[in-house]
Amino acid sequence: MPRKAWAAAAIAAAMFAPAMAHAEDLTIAVASEATAMDPHYHNTGNNNQIMAQIYDRLINQGPNQELLPGLAESWGPTDDPTVWEFRLREGVTFHDGSPFTAADVAYTIARVPNVPNSPSSFAIYTADITEVEIVDDYTVRFHTATPYPLMANSLSTIYIVSSDIGEDASTECFNDGECAIGTGPYRQVEYTPGDRIVLEANADYWGGAPIWDTVTIRPISSPAARVAALLAGDVDVIASVPTTDIAQLEDNDDVNLWQGISNRVIYLHIDSDREHSPHVTAIGGGEIENPLRDVRVRRALSMAIDREAIVDDVMEGIAIPAGQLLPEGFFGVSENIEVPDYDPDGARALLEEAGYGDGFAVTIHGPNDRYINDAAIAQAIAQMWSRIGLETSVETMPRSVYFGRASDLEFSVMLVGWGAGSGEASSPLRSLIVTNNPDRGLGGANRGRFSNAEVDALVDEAMQTVDDAARAALLAQATEIAMDQVAIIPTHFQVNTWGTRADLQYEPRTDEYTLATGVTPIE
Amino acid sequence: MTVFVIRRLLQSLLVMAVMSTLVFAGVFAIGNPIDILISPDATQAEYERAVRSLGLDLPLWEQYWRFLQNLADGELGISFVHHEPAIELILQRMPATLELAAVALLLSITFGIPLGLWAGLKPDGIAGRSIMVGSIFGFSLPNFWQGLMLIMIFAVMLDLMPAGGRGETAVFLGIESSIWTLDGLWHLALPAVNLALFKTSLVIRLTRASVREVIGLDYVKFARAKGLSERRVVFVHVLKNIMIPVTTVIGLELGVMIAFAVVTETVFAWPGMGKLIIDSIFVLDRPVIVAYLTVIVVMFIIINLVVDILYSIFDPRVRLSDVGS
Numbered sequence: 001m002p003r004k005a006w007a008a009a010a011i012a013a014a015m016f017a018p019a020m021a022h023a024e025d026l027t028i029a030v031a032s033e034a035t036a037m038d039p040h041y042h043n044t045g046n047n048n049q050i051m052a053q054i055y056d057r058l059i060n061q062g063p064n065q066e067l068l069p070g071l072a073e074s075w076g077p078t079d080d081p082t083v084w085e086f087r088l089r090e091g092v093t094f095h096d097g098s099p100f101t102a103a104d105v106a107y108t109i110a111r112v113p114n115v116p117n118s119p120s121s122f123a124i125y126t127a128d129i130t131e132v133e134i135v136d137d138y139t140v141r142f143h144t145a146t147p148y149p150l151m152a153n154s155l156s157t158i159y160i161v162s163s164d165i166g167e168d169a170s171t172e173c174f175n176d177g178e179c180a181i182g183t184g185p186y187r188q189v190e191y192t193p194g195d196r197i198v199l200e201a202n203a204d205y206w207g208g209a210p211i212w213d214t215v216t217i218r219p220i221s222s223p224a225a226r227v228a229a230l231l232a233g234d235v236d237v238i239a240s241v242p243t244t245d246i247a248q249l250e251d252n253d254d255v256n257l258w259q260g261i262s263n264r265v266i267y268l269h270i271d272s273d274r275e276h277s278p279h280v281t282a283i284g285g286g287e288i289e290n291p292l293r294d295v296r297v298r299r300a301l302s303m304a305i306d307r308e309a310i311v312d313d314v315m316e317g318i319a320i321p322a323g324q325l326l327p328e329g330f331f332g333v334s335e336n337i338e339v340p341d342y343d344p345d346g347a348r349a350l351l352e353e354a355g356y357g358d359g360f361a362v363t364i365h366g367p368n369d370r371y372i373n374d375a376a377i378a379q380a381i382a383q384m385w386s387r388i389g390l391e392t393s394v395e396t397m398p399r400s401v402y403f404g405r406a407s408d409l410e411f412s413v414m415l416v417g418w419g420a421g422s423g424e425a426s427s428p429l430r431s432l433i434v435t436n437n438p439d440r441g442l443g444g445a446n447r448g449r450f451s452n453a454e455v456d457a458l459v460d461e462a463m464q465t466v467d468d469a470a471r472a473a474l475l476a477q478a479t480e481i482a483m484d485q486v487a488i489i490p491t492h493f494q495v496n497t498w499g500t501r502a503d504l505q506y507e508p509r510t511d512e513y514t515l516a517t518g519v520t521p522i523e
Numbered sequence: 524m525t526v527f528v529i530r531r532l533l534q535s536l537l538v539m540a541v542m543s544t545l546v547f548a549g550v551f552a553i554g555n556p557i558d559i560l561i562s563p564d565a566t567q568a569e570y571e572r573a574v575r576s577l578g579l580d581l582p583l584w585e586q587y588w589r590f591l592q593n594l595a596d597g598e599l600g601i602s603f604v605h606h607e608p609a610i611e612l613i614l615q616r617m618p619a620t621l622e623l624a625a626v627a628l629l630l631s632i633t634f635g636i637p638l639g640l641w642a643g644l645k646p647d648g649i650a651g652r653s654i655m656v657g658s659i660f661g662f663s664l665p666n667f668w669q670g671l672m673l674i675m676i677f678a679v680m681l682d683l684m685p686a687g688g689r690g691e692t693a694v695f696l697g698i699e700s701s702i703w704t705l706d707g708l709w710h711l712a713l714p715a716v717n718l719a720l721f722k723t724s725l726v727i728r729l730t731r732a733s734v735r736e737v738i739g740l741d742y743v744k745f746a747r748a749k750g751l752s753e754r755r756v757v758f759v760h761v762l763k764n765i766m767i768p769v770t771t772v773i774g775l776e777l778g779v780m781i782a783f784a785v786v787t788e789t790v791f792a793w794p795g796m797g798k799l800i801i802d803s804i805f806v807l808d809r810p811v812i813v814a815y816l817t818v819i820v821v822m823f824i825i826i827n828l829v830v831d832i833l834y835s836i837f838d839p840r841v842r843l844s845d846v847g848s
Contacts, residue, residue: 029792033802035604042604043562117576117606119560124569171606193605194616195689195794218688220792221802224671225687229792232678232686369805400807404554421564431564441566 026212029226029235030514033219035119037191038174039159039182040112043120045419048157049513050217053199055159055182058086058105059152063509063518064329065263065423067156071100071183081147081466086155088138092206094162095187102134107163109142115171124441125154149466153422185210185517194219199516215516230255230499237506239514241497243316243372249499256522258498260508261320261327264419265428266371268364268381268489270298271412273449279363279412283391291356292412298486300350304388305381306342311492314376318497322490324483325418325428327510331468332425332475337483347388359389365406366415368396372494378415381491406447414447417494423510425475429459433482450487528828535824542820546813547590551583556603556807577603590813599817600810604803609814613796617818619689620788620795622700624780626715631722632773638723639730644757646735654727661724670717670790677713685710687792714791718784722776729772733765766837774830782819 032046039051052060060070072086092100109132113123128151131143142151161169165179173179180188185207186199199215218235220226223242229235231254241249241257249255270292271277277290291297307321320327323339351357362385366378375396382392396402406414420427435451436443455478462474482488498506498514507518557573565573574580578589593600599610638658642651678686690710693703701707737743738761746756785797792798796815803811 036606041606042560044560117601117603119557119573119577119603120562120565121569121573123572124562124565127566127569175607192794193612194798195619218792220687221798222789222792225674225790225792228671228674228679229686229688232674232682234678234686234688398805400556400559400805401554404558407558418563421562427564438567441568444566444570445563 024211024213025216026214026237026516026519027216027218027235028514028516028519029218029220029229029238031219031221031223031226031240033194034197036171036175037177037180037188037197038115038171039161040108040115040122041118041171041174043122043124043157043421045512048511049515050197051159052184052513053186053215053515053517054180054184054188055161056092056184057156057158057160058088059156061156061423061511063260063507065420065510067152070156071105071160075152077147077151077466078141082144084142084144084148084151085135086140086142088140089206090138092183093204094164094181094183095202096162096164096181098162098164098181100160100162100183101137102140103137104160104163105140106132106134108158108160111161111169112158117171122158125157128154147464147466149463149468149471150422150426153424157421186215210517211520212516217516227499230501233501236501236504237514237519238499239496239512241499243318243497246316246318246497254502256500256502256505258500258506258508259318259495261510262419262494262496262512263326263330263421263423263510264371264417264494264512265322265325265327265490266319266374266377266415266417266492266494267322268301268491269406269414269416269432269446269448270301270450270486270489271409271448272298272487273451274409277412278410279365281361283359283361285361288360290412291354291360294354295485296350296354297356298489300347300354300388301385302340302486302489303343303350304347304384305340305489305491306384307339307491308342309384310377310380314373314380315492315495318495319372319492320495322493324479324490325432326420326425327493330420330424330510332429332462332472332479334476334479334483336476336480344384344388351388357389359391361391361393362413363393363395363411364413364415365402365411366394366396367399367402370399370402371415371417374415374417377491381415407445409447409449411447416445416447418445419512421511425472425479426459426462429455429475429478429482430463433478433487434459448488450482450485452481452485452487455481455485455487527831531824531828535820538824539817539820542816543590543813544587546816547587547809548583550807550809550812551586553807555579556809559806560604599814602803602808602811604806604808604811609808609810610818612799612811613815613818616794616796616799618698618700619793620781620784620797622702623711623714623718623784623787623793623795624777626702626711627718627722627780628773628777630715630719631726631776634719635723635726636730636769639727640734640757640762642727643731643734643738646731655731658724658727661720662728664720666717666721666786667790669720670714670787673713673717674790684713687714687790689794714787714793717791718780718787722773722780725772725776726769729769730765733768734761737761737764763837767834770833770837771830774826774833778819778823778826781822 034047034050035042039055056070058070058072060068062068071089073089075086078085109126112126128144128148129142130145133141162181169179177188185202185205187202189200190198197217201210201213203209226238227245230238272292274290280290282288311319311321321339324337326333364378364382366374368375378394382394385392418428431445434443434456436446436449458474458478462471465471496512500506503522504519505522561573602609638654642654645651674686677684690701690707691704692699692701695703743760746760785801788795788797800815
């Protein structure tokens with residue numbers, strides 16, 4: 001190229017330099033879109049990961065769901081364990097410039113249970129609060145009927161909105177953007193259902209101005225299309241990289257992969273209650289008394305599962321074998337529980353001892369569109385159980401059919417996953433393990449109807465214990481008994497993978513959220 | 524003709540009634556959407572509240588009765604998932620699907636008919652044979668795979684086109700669409716081609732077969748014997764007569780493209796109705812499913828009506844009153 005042309009090119013480049021500000025924009029592809037922009041309408045990860053960028057909570061959750069000061073600078077129970085006091089951050093403004101005060105907190109707590117037609121309300125986190133007392137503009141007290149140790153965890157799920165939006169702010173008003181006034185690092189500027197959500201940096205954010213000027217979040221449900229969009233440079237970050245593509249993407253210099261363990265345990269729930277279970281029969285089909293009620297049988301089933309093989313072969317190495325309800329590091333996890341060893345001979349011996357040396361026939365039910373490789377996992381477990389003499393079959397179905405039938409107790413052994421939204425062990429214990437008791441709101445997802453008085457008592461006591469260390473010990477102890485009694489058979493913890501452009505990094509999160517605030521350029 | 528149109532519309536009401544009953548009962552039989560929508564740690568009380576608030580605690584006949592009452596007010600129901608009128612959700616996404624289908628249809632006609640004519644007139648030439656072989660590929664490649672290949676080649680390897688999504692939109696003639704902007708057309712190209720490939724092959728094969736059939740008939744021979752130019756023979760006598768089967772198929776295929784562009788919309792993350800319906804089916808969002816299928820039934824009825832009217836234009840022997848009965 002002649003020198004003159006070089007000079008012209010250089011000038012052109014200099015002229016277009018301001019356009020380089022474009023590099024400050026970020027496009028993220030997520031697997032599923034938010035169902036609405038109302039932060040209190042639908043309690044689901046797809047919505048919450050959007051809301052977490054527009055709104056703050058009194059207590060925010062860090063990458064490992066640790067509790068971090070958000071709109072509250074400090075908090076804790078008062079001398080009366082039924083009253084919690086929160087000191088609010090001063091000088092915080094909403095996106096419309098109005099100041100954040102205690103009135104906004106009271107307004108939010110009042111709005112949460114009253115969102116019309118909410119398919120999954122956040123009221124479960126505020127139901128125990130009997131009164132919100134505004135002490136002054138920056139001090140709030142929450143009253144409860146009985147001691148409520150989960151106050152901090154519960155409030156770390158509630159997005160604070162501005163009280164200026166009025167008494168009957170509707171979900172539509174949030175979708176239009178009119179009511180979507182938060183204090184978070186980004187403000188909502190566009191919501192086109194099915195296509196995109198556009199956020200803009202809030203330069204006045206109390207935690208410091210965010211690094212991305214504009215963030216576009218696009219739902220791309222097909223995993224292959226999501227990967228292609230990243231490879232083509234259409235998007236900068238993608239969530240949920242499929243396990244089948246990981247090996248190939250690792251060799252690609254244009255792409256970085258970021259992996260982190262999730263709070264989601266994949267497990268088998270076992271009918272340990274009914275005298276006759278619908279999908280357990282003698283070999284050949286005769287009705288038998290339910291062998292799954294015998295703890296030795298359940299133990300044998302757990303020992304017969306080669307968790308390493310599931311992780312290596314089915315999950316392509318992208319998972320971690322599990323022996324309890326949450327991965328290590330979470331609140332209330334026991335340090336004394338090992339991942340059960342794969343021991344088919346021991347399992348056969350246990351079956352023999354329990355009087356089932358000749359085996360029996362059992363069907364594993366599972367979803368085929370809910371968890372990573374869910375149907376293949378069920379198949380693998382069935383093969384492993386066949387090796388200890390059980391005639392095992394597998395039936396998988398779409399989640400739209402599966403979960404309803406599972407809740408109606410139509411199955412005997414079912415593959416399910418549990419993500420602990422609160423990031424601590426009481427969540428799975430209270431829902432999956434304690435005795436089913438609808439009146440007290442306990443054991444709602446205990447689809448095997450496991451019941452153990454000792455576990456119930458320990459969890460009950462933990463739920464009355466405000467002291468963190470004592471509560472963690474009680475939860476760990478309850479977990480130890482539940483795992484010893486094989487209330488459920490955990491198989492593995494999911495590991496999530498994010499993909500980014502080569503010059504970006506993502507901080508993986510246990511709650512599986514994909515946040516623009518977690519994306520930073522590599523220096 | 525008026526009688527014909529009125530009778531058609533009455534028939535369509537019956538079809539819609541049967542369809543909505545079937546869908547209603549079908550979705551009810553699959554399961555309860557609350558099981559999928561609600562957070563797993565919800566308490567029983569919370570679960571029951573959600574079920575009640577969506578009216579799912581009522582017996583099926585009562586839910587259906589409410590649906591009919593709303594219908595009388597011109598409402599097709601509120602989405603369980605998005606809490607917006609189902610019809611609005613559908614109309615929001617309809618332009619994206621319509622523009623995709625329209626462009627794909629245009630592509631398949633502009634390429635399909637001339638290529639089919641050529642292959643029909645010169646079936647033994649190299650070009651004619653190549654066209655037919657090519658159309659076999661267009662037919663047999665799976666849509667999903669073909670879409671991914673288009674993305675891999677044009678977006679990832681050559682880095683020419685965007686890998687998906689809808690481009691900028693603009694308003695022109697009162698219609699907001701992405702076909703009015705360059706960026707929009709750029710985004711539209713790959714999905715439209717993906718959707719059009721199969722249809723083009725269909726049109727090619729259909730045109731060719733019709734041409735082969737017509738070309739040997741007496742009136743064509745007679746036209747040639749009269750000394751008419753080949754151009755006039757082909758474009759007036761042959762083309763006009765093959766248009767009837769081609770129009771029928773294109774019309775129906777347009778309906779299919781609009782209603783079931785699901786695969787293309789999924790692969791290209793195109794924010795159209797197809798993606799909406801598939802998402803709604805996954806979460807059993809019954810109001811949206813029912814509303815969508817109602818819209819689709821209406822659309823098919825209109826398309827069929829237009830096709831029938833076009834018949835009478837192409838072939839004066841066809842009387843509309845005959846077709847209806």
